[in-house]
Amino acid sequence: MRSAASGERTGTGKSPAFSSRRTLFKALGPLLAAYSLASLGSYIFDIGIIVELYRRTGSPAAVGGYFIIQFLPALLLTPALGTFIDRWSRKRILLWTNLARALTVGVLLIHLSVETIYAAAVLLGICDEIYAATANAIGPELAGPEDLPRFNSLLSASDSINLIAGPAIAGLCVSLGGTRASIGADAAVFALAALLVLLMPYRTPRKAAEAAGFLxxxxxxxxxxxxxxxxxxxxxxxxxxxxxxxxxxxxxxxxxxxxxxxxxxxxxxxxxxxxxxxxxxxxxxxxxxxxxxxxxxxxxxxxxxxxxxxxxxxxxxxxxxxxxxxxxxxxxxxxxxxxxxxxxxxxxxxxxxxxxxxxxxxxxxxxxxxxxxxxxxxxxxxxxxxxxxxxxxxxxxxxxxxxxxxxxxxxxxxxxxxxxxx
Known part of the structure; x- marks a missing residue:
């Protein structure tokens, strides 16, 4: 029996155990595709925007500050973000997180400056933490216990492929159309990832008891x-x-x-x-x-x-x-x-x-x-x-x-x- 905790989810029965890898891919396909695209989008954005930030400031400290400012909001909001993920529909969280990323990146197409880049870094840092933790948390609700290593391997392989492909795609976008082309491609990737989340075969589990307060x-x-x-x-x-x-x-x-x-x-x-x-x-x-x-x-x-x-x-x-x-x-x-x-x-x-x-x-x-x-x-x-x-x-x-x-x-x-x- 799993550890009991407040907010235990029930109502959908046990997590499904898939008898074949084909069934596993069919059930997890939309989530894995959305995760892969969102991961690719993050690599494209970071590389393209770092080039632009260094071009505008000429300062390595400004580039380092970009990564620090991404991490700080998650540091301050960690307890609240985790409760948010456990309290609401994880499918909707993945959907709205991708849409928020697309809108945040899209704003930079309208007004691109050092200030808006840092503001986007704050919002994207929060979205990245929510998205990654939600993708890991939703796994047991879509896959059986024996399939969890395969599920995690798919996420890991996706990140590794994007680690190789992301810089190449970002470099191609920047060389062909400049930073704005990279930003536009990134916004489109996040929007497509949001659409793929809608295809997930996921129903929000009901809680066993009446929901406790957020705090x-x-x-x-x-x-x-x-x-x-x-x-x-x-x-x-x-x-x-x-x-x-x-x-x-x-x-x-x-x-x-x-x-x-x-x-x-x-x-x-x-x-x-x-x-x-x-x-x-x-x-x-x-x-x-x-x-x-x-x-x-x-x-x-x-x-x-x-x-x-x-x-x-x-x-x-x-x-x-x-x-x-x-x-x-x-x-x-x-x-x-x-x-x-x-x-x-x-x-x-x-x-x-x-x-x-x-x-x-x-x-x-x-x-x-x-x-x-x-x-x-x-x-x-x-x-x-x-x-x-x-x-x-x-x-x-x-x-x-x-x-x-x-x-x-x-x-x-x-x-x-x-x-x-x-």
Whole structure:
């Protein structure tokens, strides 16, 4: 039995278990298509608008401020946003979020300035947090527990494809029609994503009891996040993962050019191999007749990422570096998938909005702090030590996940309540 929480949703029966991948794609197709388009739109907008912002200001600080101002509203509104996702129809949230994105971007076609770019960054930052958390929270209401790893793999593969395609499309739009062409294309993509949401076979579940007040549900969400063992343990594992990956992600360009003495342009190849690893790993998970257990995905993913980062720390040639990032990509397809699937399967769907919005806040904060710490340490010890330390951090997270999984298994065999369950 899943963890009880206020706002438990009922009325639609159990989540469907799909007997074939064709049925799974048919049920989730509109959501996945809308998610893919919205993800592509975000990449197109960020790249095109960063070019425009730098052209207007000539200031790297102005570009950095754009990303900071996107994050701050979500930081301040995290409890309220999570409650909003759990309280209202998630299909309508996805619909109106995409429409809000399209309108926000469309305003820039009318008046494009540094001020309106920053204002758009605030609104889009809020929309991005709501949309990503809602997409994760709605999964268990559309797919059965055994299909959750496949569902999460589809989202991961979509992001990876857009990571590769987004810059190319944005660059093409800017080169052919300037920044306004990129903005116009982006607004159209968000509008189309909103239309696709309407095709989702989703009915808003009824709550088991009379709805509590908004503030009461917000407090309940904070209690679940701070007091539910499965949430705490997954946040620990996710935090260690992001501390390792986040601390090195922004330094790989410096590592390539400064430490290895290779042309900085090789960074594109490194990211391409990582993206290929994520896509390959996601396809492997989706192609399995029986989806791997979330706990095994976490252990496999953390191990591959840890080994990959260790290989980077010792890399002396481009071939070794590319192979290492292929491993990191394979691991990145597995570990976050296992973490999300664990939360989705162990917790009631009615609280997932609050859980995922808080999880995104925690891991993004850890990533930001780890980037700052790694940048300072790199000046003292060198980047190879930073990558080795990051690898140990990720492997520690994998070990923690393994130990917690073993304890949960023994408790289940002994008839003791398992974490996150009654």
């Amino acid at each position: 009461d549900e917000m407090k309940e969400g904070l209690r679940i996040v701070s007091g539910e063992p499965v949430v705490q343990k997954m946040l620990l594992v996710w935090g260690l993962l992001l501390a390792g990956v986040g601390s090195t992600g922004s330094l790989i360009v410096v590592f390539i050019g400064g430490t290895m003495g290779l042309p900085a342009e090789k960074y594109g190849w490194v990211m391409a191999f990582q993206g290929a690893g994520i896509i390959t790993g996601s396809v492997w998970i989706m192609s399995r007749k029986k989806a791997p257990r979330p706990g095994r995905l976490i252990l496999l993913g953390m191990t591959l990422i840890g080994v990959g980062l260790l290989a980077v720390s010792a890399a002396g040639t481009l071939a070794v570096l590319l192979g290492a990032y292929l491993l990191i990509g394979l691991g990145a397809a597995a570990a976050p998938n296992g973490i999300r699937s664990t939360l989705q399967s162990e917790l009631d769907p009615g609280v997932l909005g609050r859980v995922f919005i808080t999880a995104r806040f925690v891991v993004n904060t850890v990533r930001t702090l780890s980037i700052g710490a790694a940048s300072l340490i790199a000046g003292i010890t060198g980047l190879r030590v930073v990558f080795a330390a990051a690898a140990l951090c990720v492997l520690l997270g994998g070990s923690a996940a393994y130990v917690m999984g073993r304890r949960a298994g023994k408790a289940e065999e002994s008839g003791i309540n398992v974490i996150g369950k009654n």
